[in-house]
Amino acid sequence: MGRADARRAQGRGARRAAKSGGIRRLFTWRKMLGTFFGFCLLIMGAFVALYMYVDIPKANALAERQSNVYQYSDGTVLTRTGDGVNRQIVDLAEVPKEVQHTFVAAENKTFYKDQGVDLKGTARGLLNTLSGKGKQGGSTITQQYVKNYYLTQDPTVSRKLKELVISLKVDQKRGKDYILAGYINTAYYGRGASGIQAAAQAYYGVDAKDLNVSQGAYLAALLQAPSQYDWASATDTGKKLVKERWGYTLDNMVEMHWLDKAERDKLTFPYPDKPKPAKGMEGQTGYLVEAANKELDKQGITEDVRRAGGWTFTLNIDKKRQKQLEQAVDRQLESKLDRKGNKVDATVQAGATSVDPKTGAVVALYGGVDYVKHYYSNATRRDYQPASTFKPLVLASALENESKTQDGDLIGVNTRYDGTSKRPVVGSNTPFAPENEDNQSYGDVTVQTAMNKSINSVFAQMVVDVGPPEVKKTALALGVPDQNFPERPAVSLGTMNASTWDMAGAYATLDNHGKKVTPFIVKSAKNRDRTYEPVKGIGDQVISRKSADTVTSVLKGVVDSGSGRAANTSAYEAAGKTGTSENNKAALFAGYTPELTTVVALFGESPKDGGGQVSLTGTANSGRANGGGFPAQIWADYTLGALGGGSSARFDLQDVERGEVTLPASPSTTPSQSTSPDPSTSKSPDVPSQSPSETPSQPTSQSPEPPPSQSPEPPPSESPGLPGEGGDPGRPGNGNNVANNPPGQ
CATH class of the missing domain: 1.20.5 (Single alpha-helices involved in coiled-coils or other helix-helix interfaces)
Structure with missing residues (x-):
């Protein structure tokens, strides 16, 4: 490099040095x-x-809060809630010291040492609020008390800053005992209980002074999520979480030297008492309000929001149809039961959901004998199986996927299947050989006949032909919840969990020509400070109209001359399906007219503490309860009244798929029966073994199924050693099926 280049490089270095120096x-x-x-x-x-x-303000106006009004669809008042706060202030001295410590251990271990605020938690809360994540935890007991007693629950920056300042001032001017007493007396514990005295009564039926440390730890754990952690209504996840928080609270007490480790190890989880519904919730009112509140929770109008009061909730419930449903249950079921003198009758629980298939509006609901006597709603419970009311969804999936049989025949109404009882399914990696009702074999039958008679072997094979994953996909699209949903042939018998509400949505979707119907109960919610967007009842086309209308045509045959004929009258056109679950623990009828979709169910529930599922066999001394009996009769009685004595409306079925018929039309035979013709239309003469004279107004003397004495020997296992199926052979589940019962049941 020459001298000229050296000078230029030196100049560039000088300029860089000057720049960096600047x-x-x-x-x-x-x-x-x-x-x-x-x-x-x-x-x-x-x-x-x-x-x-910012000064310490006066207490907020909880004592002056407004009530919430729940209305029928016509605007008449159903009930009012929240007229007053269920609270009784108690002195801290009345609360055992160890119970006081449970709240500190659960919420704020540094309570007795801090200055009333958690700067890190507050900063985190502010950042979450600014970023749109909403209300967050991390506050001290003092901050929570200030929020409950002086401020609001709004997750805003200004409220958070006020909370911080007021908390510092309260901590300086008030003692820790004053703050703790205020906190446990103002906190909301669920079940309508504000304050520890009301909570002690609501959950354990004792005064606050009589709480033990284990019960105190549960109440302290509740404050994190009162609705989610209430043992009576918690999901399995909620129960797991509250147990963990209960244990966390006690472990913290050991750490803080408030509880001896040996004593801690002896403590067991204190299961709370069953809830006692509030006044004004008697009869069906409580079930309606509970269903509305669950829906509102999902829409963001949570319990905290509702507690502020001032809301008017208008439900979709039609006052006249609601009364018709209650009267139908009374006439067709309750009037026939001897709940005090008959052990089986004492176990019977009825539930129903009725939906307008054109809008999704829930127009009537039956949750049980009385919300005050039976807190758990039979309309929305998901702990029982829908049984053979699921079979139409299997057919819908077969049609939608243009599935074929093992012989390559397109599945349709007239497609023939082998209806032999205990026939092993073909083409599945999961062995399954379901038994038909009374172990009856039918030989070659059409799909229409198989639906009319609810032949288990046919639909088990159909699930294999369609593919269990595809069947599940269709079912979920129609509205069946993904809860204990097995992808196995046994799913044909409805072995998942679903409520009458869920199945009403699925059947309403069929009724609505395959366009998704989501049942919803809240029509509107009005408050001066909040707008509400109701649930969208009608959604997208989830299966083709061709598939939906074909299923409807088949289900018309079930009502006209199959297992559901107890629901048949000349006053309206109807389609439907019966169902009876394993061991006769549940019986259902799911049906619809062009204007109304309704699912009615009976459940066998032990009246003993802890409940448990029991058999319905012997209900009203009528032998085996089944979907074609009481549920279908209740359905018919209600539907007739709900439609004003009848309706001329007819199903608008378009482009109904008849399917291929490649096998010869041979008569169906059984080992124990003479030859009988096999129909190929929806007006099938195949009917269950039931007296022709039986009508919907005669629910107790006869049943679509033969009497218990004709029950066959118990069905064999599907395949030994198969998890989830081997010990539950066949799981028959319809209105014409023995549900895995031993002889004589």
């Missing part, structure tokens, strides 16, 4: 430190100004 002069450590201190002083000044400006 940056260093601009960002010297003295300037940066000064800026930092200046920013801190600015923040401190702002905080001091805020501290001087």
